[in-house]
Amino acid sequence: MSQTFRTAIVVGASSGIGLALAEQLAASGCRVAAIARRKDRLDELATRFPNLVLPFAHDVTEFAEVPELFQQITAQLGGLDLIIYASGIMPEVGKTEFNTDKDISTINVNVLGAIAWLNQAAIRFQGSQTGTIIGIGSVAGDRGRPGQPVYNTSKAALSTFLEALRNRLSKLGVIVINVKPGPVDTEMTRHLGFKNAISADDAARIILSKTTRSREYYLEPKHHLIFAIIRRLPSWIMQRLGI
Ligand SMILES: NC(=O)c1ccc[n+]([C@@H]2O[C@H](COP(=O)([O-])OP(=O)(O)OC[C@H]3O[C@@H](n4cnc5c(N)ncnc54)[C@H](OP(=O)(O)O)[C@@H]3O)[C@@H](O)[C@H]2O)c1
Structure with a gap:
């Protein structure tokens, strides 16, 4: 971890x-508010990190x-250094489905x-002129592809929103990051049988090692070149390739 956070959401x-x-984050001694709908999972996490993980069920x-x-x-954390929207x-x-x-x-x-979540963090960090905001984007936001039109759209929208936050807040000392993973082995993707997926633990390690400056980056270095090409391919080539 490149930076020590005391409090995080x-x-x-x-x-x-x-x-x-x-x-x-909890293993590093950070107090973490863990948010999701599945309270049983959050409670299990809190049990493993007593006094460090605070579970909040929320949709x-x-x-x-x-x-x-x-x-x-x-208020319960006693501050906020970092928020991650995952x-x-x-x-x-x-x-053929729409x-x-x-x-x-x-x-x-x-x-x-x-x-909704990052606006609240932006208000707080704008006032305190410190803090770190991380959004988990995706390489999927780089182009509109036939397989997942609206997932692609959602990640492109998130990327643009985070860029705007960065352009508002970086000059105040707030760090705003959009990280774009490729395939990661999680419940979301396991059924797809990706051969080249990295583990969620490795993904988290990389994300927490790159928190010292505002930016957008690909989680895997090889994607910088691959997606530099994919971003520049004319639409008619994307259509021919069907990717
Ligand atoms: N896996 C990949 O290959 C990959 C690649 C690029 C980007 N990403 C992005 O990485 C992020 C994490 O995904 P993951 O791969 O770790 O998938 P995951 O294991 O399915 O985790 C998704 C998380 O989102 C939460 N969530 C979903 N709907 C929610 C709701 N209505 N309210 C609150 N929380 C909700 C889930 O919690 P509950 O269901 O308990 O609410 C869960 O904690 C996502 O933004 C995903 O798009 C993933």
């Missing part, structure tokens, strides 16, 4: 990357609950939940 801490982040699509819950959590969903979408219900859920969790 991890939204989406019940599994995968968010769970690994909460575990590693991020309940946007109106966020301001009061944020105040309650920061909640996300990627519903299965058939090749399903607005799934699309609304994806935008609600991946984008509007992030905005």
